[in-house]
Amino acid sequence: MSRRDAHENHTSNTNDLNEIFPTSWLPLMDYAVKSGVSLSTLRRQIKSNKIPFRLEEGRYMIFSDGLETAPVPSRPMEPEAGMEITTLRRELKNAHEEIAELKTLIAFYEESPGGQKSSLNA
Numbered sequence: 129m130s131r132r133d134a135h136e137n138h139t140s141n142t143n144d145l146n147e148i149f150p151t152s153w154l155p156l157m158d159y160a161v162k163s164g165v166s167l168s169t170l171r172r173q174i175k176s177n178k179i180p181f182r183l184e185e186g187r188y189m190i191f192s193d194g195l196e197t198a199p200v201p202s203r204p205m206e207p208e209a210g211m212e213i214t215t216l217r218r219e220l221k222n223a224h225e226e227i228a229e230l231k232t233l234i235a236f237y238e239e240s241p242g243g244q245k246s247s248l249n250a
Contacts, residue, residue: 171188
């Protein structure tokens with residue numbers, strides 16, 4: 129079966145699905161995000177006609193069939209990680225304060241008549 133024949137056959141099957149579920153088509157990227165399946169895997173499945181799809185204005189639309197959002201795997205945070213986060217936040221705050229002080233000093237020296245900027249140009 130040629131690729132064109134496969135597409136036409138697949139299109140007729142998807143038209144039947146569209147009549148039953150008119151709002152169940154998602155753009156390829158949206159389907160990938162919601163299902164947790166990579167774009168390359170979806171493209172391979174489209175190429176081998178393993179999933180219902182259709183072309184709409186040059187974009188692949190995937191039949192969602194009540195697709196639920198993929199669960200995001202998580203693991204409980206260790207107590208040491210929480211302490212490390214607190215320490216890093218404190219260090220970041222101190223760094224921001226130091227940067228603000230340095231910016232003030234730079235502005236002061238640049239504005240002063242005998243400032244560093246004029247001595248560098250001499």
